[in-house]
Amino acid sequence: MNRKNPLPNSNPNSPNSSMQALHFLQALARIARAAPKPAHSARTRQIRHAAYASMAHSSRSSRRTWSRALLHRLRQWQQQRPGRLLTVRRRVRIVTPITSRPEEPARAETLRQLVPGGRGMEYCNLLEETADYVQCLRAQVQLMQTLLDAFSS
């Protein structure tokens, strides 16, 4: 019944983070190869999207709710950006207020907003997804930091 990851895996040599790193690097390469040199902000955004995409595609998280929601979110972001006119279109979220139950702590709503796909989950599953999401985020941050150090030495 307990589907949680047995231990917080922050080992950068594990196959999970290797795949994540590979995805990320490939995405970075794609960004760099883009012929028109985008502006600073655009490139920042692209890199950030690449980071989240590689997170969502890692083997550990491909089965998770948050990874699917994250990919969905990414697609929406990418579709919105190219045309400034399109940003007027707001994402209509049809969220029934079942997510806020009386037993939950007050901050559960904030957590739902932070974790992708957190809106439709129960509190119990939300915690589980948060744990996995935090693990992936940490791995991603470590990866980016490592790359940063490597390139700036």
Added chain:
Amino acid sequence: MSGSLNGNSASSGGGATGAGGDDFFDQMLSSLPSPWADLANPKSPWDLTTGANAPGSGEDCGGYDESALLASRLRQHQISGSGSPAGAKPMMLHQMLMSAAGRAPGGGAGAGAGGAGDPSGFFPLPLSLGRDDVEGAFKSPNGTGAEGLFNGYGGGLPGAAQANNQPPFHHAQQGAPMPAQNFGGAAPNAGAQAPAPAASGGGAAAPPRQRVRARRGQATDPHSIAERLRRERIAERMKALQELVPNANKTDKASMLDEIIDYVKFLQLQVKVLSMSRLGGAAAVAPLVANMSSEGQGGSNGAGGSDSSLTVTEQQVAKLMEEDMGSAMQYLQGKGLCLMPISLASAISSATCHPRASASHLGGGPAAAAAHHLILPGPQAQPNSNNHVNPDGPSSPNLSGLTAQSAMANGNADSHKDASSA
């Protein structure tokens, strides 16, 4: 009496243990003394003459209504509280179990026999009605089993004191979903509430004999059990989260949640900041990644041969490096390049290695250094670029968290700090 008891177990019906309870019950009825004989507690009263004792011991057999149930409970509670074995079925049972476990040989038997010996015959029955693990406990009693039974059952063994609609009693384990189906409506609840508070006061709790055995002083209706299950699941997930999140020494659940939220926000902010500073890195990775399959990237190849001007730059840098490493670095940065060891680059490109501790290469001889280093288009030499630090010292404005780490990591150019220990 056996019929009524059978009726009880049959009425328990819906749960999975109902059928098992029937079989077991028949078995128990057919061979009552035997399990108890195994317990080294042979009792003549262990027979089916419980019917005679029903009135004496209160309501042991079926056919009880709520008031009778409550009355028996209260009485037993009082009795158990006083310690008198008379009619203290839970106490007797407990003692018998303890004796069976080898703790108090004969004590339980004496008490059991001394008290309403006939009612003692009921003890195994309610316990075993549809109870697999109770059966196991009976068959092979051990300390934990006895204690578990004792804790759970406490004084709540008024024979087979159940209403007809009440299912037989069995242990409430954490993941017992079936109890939910077996509970009557208000009947078990009423039975549960009244004895529960009373039981908590007494030494032997007396929860009603329902399908799920609650802990002492806790309600046993299905809603509360589901709630308890849910709470436990949430608690274990919170514990796992506590391990992930640093500064997890908060015992308060609310503050723990705050901590988690702050940590997630912090990580997302870090991703954002890191992506801002990685502009040059992206370009640098491109040639590496492109050459990954060809594995042709060597020191001489520089940045994958993306620009012929790089060779000129390389020569220039090599010349500079002979004089002064710092000036070489400055020259590179002026051009928007940075220097990195080949091992590091290949490590990154393979994306499986943890590029670490290659800074020692930086201190190598100039010629060797030129051969062993890649000159990559590094971060832009702009004031606001933060992903490189001059070995002389940070000259560019820093983003607080990010470059503090980089500064620390690169300030001592000979050693890399573990930047991942953010």
